[in-house]
Amino acid sequence: MKTSKAKIVSKPKSARDRILLTASDLFYREGIRATGVDRLIAESGVTKTTFYRHFPSKNSLVVEFLESRHQELIRSFESALENNGGTVNAIFPIVEEWFHSKRFRGCAFINSLGELGTVLPEVVRITQAHKRKMADIIEKLLPPSEQSKQNAMAIMLAIDGAIIQTQYDGTPDNALNLLKRIVKSLS
Amino acid sequence: MKTSKAKIVSKPKSARDRILLTASDLFYREGIRATGVDRLIAESGVTKTTFYRHFPSKNSLVVEFLESRHQELIRSFESALENNGGTVNAIFPIVEEWFHSKRFRGCAFINSLGELGTVLPEVVRITQAHKRKMADIIEKLLPPSEQSKQNAMAIMLAIDGAIIQTQYDGTPDNALNLLKRIVKSLS
DNA sequence: GCCGAAGTAGACAGACTTGTCTACATTAAT
DNA sequence: ATTAATGTAGACAAGTCTGTCTACTTCGGC
Numbered sequence: 411m412k413t414s415k416a417k418i419v420s421k422p423k424s425a426r427d428r429i430l431l432t433a434s435d436l437f438y439r440e441g442i443r444a445t446g447v448d449r450l451i452a453e454s455g456v457t458k459t460t461f462y463r464h465f466p467s468k469n470s471l472v473v474e475f476l477e478s479r480h481q482e483l484i485r486s487f488e489s490a491l492e493n494n495g496g497t498v499n500a501i502f503p504i505v506e507e508w509f510h511s512k513r514f515r516g517c518a519f520i521n522s523l524g525e526l527g528t529v530l531p532e533v534v535r536i537t538q539a540h541k542r543k544m545a546d547i548i549e550k551l552l553p554p555s556e557q558s559k560q561n562a563m564a565i566m567l568a569i570d571g572a573i574i575q576t577q578y579d580g581t582p583d584n585a586l587n588l589l590k591r592i593v594k595s596l597s
Numbered sequence: 598m599k600t601s602k603a604k605i606v607s608k609p610k611s612a613r614d615r616i617l618l619t620a621s622d623l624f625y626r627e628g629i630r631a632t633g634v635d636r637l638i639a640e641s642g643v644t645k646t647t648f649y650r651h652f653p654s655k656n657s658l659v660v661e662f663l664e665s666r667h668q669e670l671i672r673s674f675e676s677a678l679e680n681n682g683g684t685v686n687a688i689f690p691i692v693e694e695w696f697h698s699k700r701f702r703g704c705a706f707i708n709s710l711g712e713l714g715t716v717l718p719e720v721v722r723i724t725q726a727h728k729r730k731m732a733d734i735i736e737k738l739l740p741p742s743e744q745s746k747q748n749a750m751a752i753m754l755a756i757d758g759a760i761i762q763t764q765y766d767g768t769p770d771n772a773l774n775l776l777k778r779i780v781k782s783l784s
Numbered sequence: 785g786c787c788g789a790a791g792t793a794g795a796c797a798g799a800c801t802t803g804t805c806t807a808c809a810t811t812a813a814t
Numbered sequence: 815a816t817t818a819a820t821g822t823a824g825a826c827a828a829g830t831c832t833g834t835c836t837a838c839t840t841c842g843g844c
Contacts, residue, residue: 425821441715443630446801457822458803468802516710520761523703524711527764528628537765563762564775571758574707575750577714578724588751595782612791633831644792645833655832 426464428454433475438518442472442525472522473532479518480540488547498551498565498597502590505569509582516577520570541566561596568592613651615641620662625705629659629712659709660719666705667727675734685738685752685784689777692756696769703764707757728753748783755779 423431432454436445447468451461465471487504494500508514515521519537526533549562572589576582610618619641623632634655638648652658674691681687695701702708706724713720736749759776763769 439715441712443712444716447803448801457824459805459823460821462803463820466803515715519765520707521711521714523761523764524708525628525630527708528626528702529631534765541762541765560775560778563771564778567758567762567772567775568755568779569758570761571754571756574710574757574761575728575754577710578706578721578728584750585754588747588754591747592751592755592779592783596779634833635831644794646793646835647791649833650790653833 425454425456425460429456429461429464429471430474430478433471434479437472437475438515438521439513442522469530469532472526472530473536476519476522476533476536476540480536480543483540484543484547487544491547491551496551498548498593500551501548501565501569501593502586505572505589506582506586509572509576509586514576514582517570517573520573541570544569564596565593612641612643612647616643616648616651616658617661617665620658621666624659624662625666625702625708626700629709656717656719659713659717660723663706663709663720663723663727667723667730670727671730671734674731678734678738683738685735685780687738688735688752688756688780689773692759692776693769693773696759696763696773701763701769704757704760707760728757731756751783752780 429450432450433445436450436453447458447461450471451458454461465474490504491500494503519533519540522533523537545559545562545566548565549558552558552561555561568589572585575585575588579585616637619637620632623637623640634645634648637658638645641648652661677691678687681690706720706727709720710724732746732749732753735752736745739745739748742748755776759772762772762775766772
């Protein structure tokens with residue numbers, strides 16, 4: 411098990427997976443435009459040829475990054491909700507853990523909107539798909555009613571707001587409490 | 598009154614003002630990183646020397662852009678609230694008009710967080726100052742109580758959420774309705 | 785008119801960016 | 815062993831980016 415001092419990702423997987431894993435990390439932590447392909451290449455331990463064999467352009471890697479993040483988040487969100495009791499309250503410990511995470515830097519989708527929303531329309535499309543799917547999942551936590559679709563979207567809206575507030579204010583607990591209040595007041 | 602076909606801003610003001618005006622327009626519409634200094638220079642009708650005389654770096658222009666946008670928005674927000682009756686409901690027509698505006702591209706501060714939050718900490722600081730000031734103004738619309746500070750922050754949170762949802766979903770009326778519901782349910 | 789402030793026209797520099805390509809080596813499947 | 819798939823090592827190219835600088839002109843204040 412190599413734990414090299416260099417920032418080279420240990421090579422447990424295919425080159426493609428390593429690139430995607432490295433991109434996921436750096437894109438989220440440091441920003442998409444702040445991360446050049448040479449950095450990705452160096453840190454994933456592949457060559458330029460290999461990089462471009464798997465991803466025809468940086469933008470296609472960005473799209474893949476967002477798509478895979480979307481899939482992964484949906485999966486883990488659903489799983490965690492189930493583990494937390496499957497009601498709307500199950501959302502809060504998930505969000506709490508995330509907000510307190512040292513790696514928290516807001517929502518990758520929202521950040522991408524700001525970074526690339528005007529130059530890469532796929533980013534807007536994927537963000538929309540992601541948020542709508544999340545709202546669908548939230549809707550299933552709610553008692554069925556005529557309003558449940560809108561209630562779920564309102565909750566999604568409040569979660570997005572709490573994400574933003576945590577990001578600029580650095581006060582996760584306060585944002586979480588506000589989120590809880592809003593969600594409860596919608597019930 | 599020159600209305601030249603070229604995209605050169607007519608020269609009503611000092612070079613500095615022209616630069617700032619052009620930056621405000623392009624940074625918001627197209628993105629900060631998507632706008633290079635050469636573009637700013639060409640469209641504001643100044644030379645490189647003049648540009649750098651007024652702004653020692655692109656980043657300092659970005660900071661100035663956000664600071665002046667902050668001041669301007671506070672001013673116009675306060676004014677519009679007063680014109681709309683000075684209650685919390687006064688927020689809605691303001692937000693509605695903005696969301697329906699052809700120029701709407703989300704919140705410049707939130708977009709900047711995504712674009713530059715990791716590389717220019719001033720962006721985070723200004724965004725925080727802006728949002729807190731907005732919340733202070735919102736608080737003044739509310740009946741005084743122990744909770745009014747938190748209520749104002751909850752409303753600010755919901756506004757941010759509505760901004761994001763409008764941005765990715767392109768459904769301003771729906772987001773606005775959700776915002777209204779949340780604000781009312783907090784009262 | 786004089787002089788400093790402000791501005792013009794661009795050339796230039798170095799770094800960074802994304803992407804193309806050659807020659808060769810290694811791995812995996814048959 | 816053979817062959818295709820996959821990967822390595824880099825060099826290279828063109829464009830873009832931010833910022834520095836020279837020489838000269840125009841504007842504004844006294």
